[in-house]
Amino acid sequence: MSKPTQTAVNRRSFLTTGAAGAVAAGAGVTEVAAQGTITWDQTADVVIVGAGVAGLPAAITARDLGASVIVVDGNYDIGGRGMLSGGRVQLGGGHALQQKFNIKDTADQVFMDWVRHDDGESRYSDRDLVRVFADENVSTYQFLLDNGVEFIEKPIGPVDASTLPRIFVTKEWHIPAEVVAPHRARNGSGLVRRLTESARKKGATILLKHRMTRIIREQPMAGRVLGIEVKTPDRTINIRATKGVIVATGGHTGNVNFRRMFDPRLTEEYQQACEPYVSQDAGGELAAMDIGASLWATAIQTTETGAAITKTRHIGCRWGYSSLVYETDSVMFPQAKATGLTVKDWQDVIMVNQFGKRFWDENDDSHNFFNAAMAYSGDKSKLNGGGPIWAIFDVDGAAREKWNTKPPNVDPDGWFYSADTLSELAGKIKSQYQKQPMPGTALADTVTRYNTFVAEGVDKDFKKKTPMFKIEKPPFYAAWATPILHDALTGLRTTTDAQVVDTRGQVIAGLYCAGESQGGFAQHGLARCLVFGRVAGRHAAKNSA
């Protein structure tokens, strides 16, 4: 079978034809009574949820092996977070481009690096998964080249747990209007657009605005996975997967309830780095867990080494993640509403919590800073989470940073305020996350105290290195600067073939997972998603269901 087919089958007849494999007929029949009849609107060998960094290589790999492929994506366009990424791909093992720069790498070295005990980013990983990752690095790099992905020939590194330069950056997509966040080196756009081109050319069907809402298994907690339920803009359909369903939905950090399983501090005020283009809403994890799937290596989410949470670099807008700015000509600008003010030097601002109090050294960008920002703020109505964090500065600070404090640089609708005096500024701050007004005297007192630290050159409260500038000259500004969430570092448990495993340690036949929704390997970003996307696509295509 090579092309998806439109079929409508009665679930009972489907089960009784024996296509369900090893499931006992009795159990299947009972289950039919419990779940009713399923009408399949479409069928393919391999059905992939998510046309992002893991889903696209899964689709191509499965097609290369002759399987028919349907990819569904809830978004209006492909790429997921990969579209917004910097395109820094950390693959090694001694691939062609590494060789060109005389970087002597091996699969074993990749493995040894990413299981290092002395690095928090590698320590907690499932070494069986890391071994597969290491062994698939060179072939994955070649796979990218074979499918049209272009790289800038400049090695970067070593970074993270790596001991050798392994990062090469993909070339940005050449049509700015299709980059989503143009003019900002979103080189990952080239990666996902090229892979999409190739996937389509090879005959994969990509259905946009198709959101998976349920994974259909023979029985709620037993038997094979049969397909998925999908919401389209106008209806709900069922897509049957004869060989496998691959969850490549990109992680969970946008789902407040889900992320708080790992860290109860992560309440609703923390925004998400990839919004508003895509949200990491844990849809894949939840659908899989509903049919029995397990999470894996959950410690990784909270090791305080990776980028689960990051400092806001563009302040005064809702989404100010380090590398992501939606300029006014971005298709996302109408939702993002502001580009933000990019902080060059944290000496130019102080940061205060919702009560107008400083909480840490503004220069620090370690997890010590995040821990202080998320500390109990004194809000008796909300004990978890640290509440909003605001950057406070004066007109001189804005001048030093060369900021224009007007829209479209800032969003005055909840994320940026200005006033003639500090106490007036405190009173003006209104945010859906600021549960009570900031006390004006508290903010003024904080600034007065900080100004004495500037005069003396010593921060007696938080040891900011030689506090440089007083905040005294009107007008005064408050800009949203609450830390912003980034990576999902844990997810569904899988085998080394990317087959999802249930809470009893049993493989869920016909269900796969790759990308940030997969648990077990702490590496940041693209490389692990690409590798395990291929692994999942390959195994699913070969699956003799």
Add this chain to the structure above:
Amino acid sequence: MTEAVTAAEPARHAASLAVWDIPAATTAGEHFAVKVGAKSSGGCGLGGCRVDVLDSAGAVLASGQLGAEPWPGTDALFWSEIELCAPSAPGLMPLAVRFSADGLVEPHDSGASPFHVAVVAAPDHVLTVTVAAAGSPVADAIVRAGPIRATTDETGRARLHLAKGRHEIAVWKTGYDAPITPLTVEADATLRVEAKVLPEHDPDAISTRTRSGRRELRVVGAGPNRSQAMTDDALPDRLCNNPNSPHYNEQVLSRDVGIRFNGKEKTNVEEYCISEGWIRVAAGKALDRYGNPLTIKLTGAVEPYFRDKTEG
């Protein structure tokens, strides 16, 4: 426009205040000026109103009348410049401004807003500081000794006018890192400060684990490419070798840190603090109930150094 009110009280406006253009440092006994502005929460014009500057005992030192035009860039901040005289003793002088609503139709609530002025002793000497990085002069760097500051010129030079005594010279410029140099000024002198150009940070690189994102300083393993990794020779002001302490620093402690205390070599130091001038040393082999060594605090001059540096 109006403040929140309770049913029993009549609506009252409030005036809030700002004080700016306070000199970074003022020489004892000299005159200086500050700007004082007031804003009405009710949007009232405050031109003509009086503002007073008070000392820490609440006595009025000087007064001014707010002008008719708001300060440029503000909605309605009416302001005045007020001249003051610095006291003869150096230090941080606490002052406050107070708004007087006399003569306004609408009554205005207003507390006193505190501010400080740094008063320094009259200078005796000139310290010429030259800032360079990678062999080139660094212009537009701020050089400071406490509140006294100057900016480097194209040749990387700045002149600080300082009184005799101990000073700490700090240098700051965005994109650079420079050590703080403690010194005692007894005559005109020169100081050369070697700054480091901070590597440009790729905003897509993940760097939340060390301070200021300088990941390449991380020391790990004995991998072939890591042996050169540690290039930073700065020792922190405070360091503790208990991993549970906030002053624990794995990166620094991965190298051998030696301590000279009051000029003598100490080998049993568990924690030190340079600025506060103390060390904690292990008291024999005794452990507390958490298994940490019991320590004794000794005060004196603390000089930490990297052993590998002095030996190599």
